Amino acid sequence: MTSSQPGSARPSPPSESTPAKSTGRPLSPTEQRNPASSGLDDLDTLGVLRVLNAEDRAVIDAVAAALPQLAELVDIAADRMRRGGRVHYFGAGTSGRLGVLDASELLPTFNLEPGRVIGHIAGGQAALVNAVENAEDSGADGSAAGAELGPDDVAIGIAASGSTPYVGGALDAARANGAHTVLISNNPHASLAAKVDVHIVLDTGPEVITGSTRLKAGTAQKLTLNGFSTALMVALGRTWDNLMVSVVATNAKLRERTVRILREAADLDDADARTLLERCDGDLKTAIVVSFTEAAPSLAASTLETHDGSVRAAIAELVGADAPTESDKASGPDDTGPGTVGA
Structure with a gap:
């Protein structure tokens, strides 16, 4: 690879992202081809990195557009946690790992009691390290996890496409028990949006590698969870000014x-x-x-x-x-x- 610009040796995709042809619902943007990364494998290493970096700039704007909804979610979650409620993240693959990661950081950083913010991933702990085949397709497993929630809890489903059956099962069960339900997705037309009280859209568009949602979609999800949990801990008095006064000194x-x-x-x-x-x-x-x-x-x-x-x-x-x-x-x-x- 020697070129630093997208090459012409490869056939270019359509100038606009390809829509779905077989269903009435538009194909998730995360599954569409990205014209900006056409010819990616003909670029030199710096060229590949420049394409990735240029596309990453869309992430900040996508998260910024969702801030008003995110602020409302923080206020709702803080109110419910003051009443003894909990926050649960549900996701599969990258989305599930990000939820577990965010939840696990709150004990050492903010001395949050175990079990107050919980991350659930399709396939269980094994899926944190290796992909678990068909785990994301089990709506029954999601339903079993979501059934643990009650009316003071908040259920946050994280799914780039907004259609993951595991997440849908969890949100259905949580909502049936009176929990406040939220979907964070990267698809404005997410099918699971109909199952929740609030749909927060992080519209990051097609990925540099088609369908690789660990890229822009995952980065936007990580930033959103960072913002949500940090603002939540501030609201709950776990900081003072900008100081980490609740830190657990374990080393x-x-x-x-x-x-x-x-x-x-x-x-x-x-x-x-x-x-x-x-x-x-x-x-x-x-x-x-x-x-x-x-x-x-x-x-x-x-x-x-x-x-x-x-x-x-x-x-x-x-x-x-x-x-x-x-x-x-x-x-x-x-x-x-x-x-x-x-x-």
């Missing part, structure tokens, strides 16, 4: 991170931050509340529990005023209210 790197976060949040030097963390049994949120209020660690911890772990709400209650921000802390006692230390 040396994360223990050092908690020290740095406390230093930033409370404007402390290294030694004082380590001493305060020790007083608070290593609990970063408790240490931040103590630093702003001079409350005893036990009172700070119990106030946090009363407010579902929200540092801002706990500080507001203990100082009897609006909770200060991290920048307020650094600016001095007059800006942070009574009882402030370390300014």
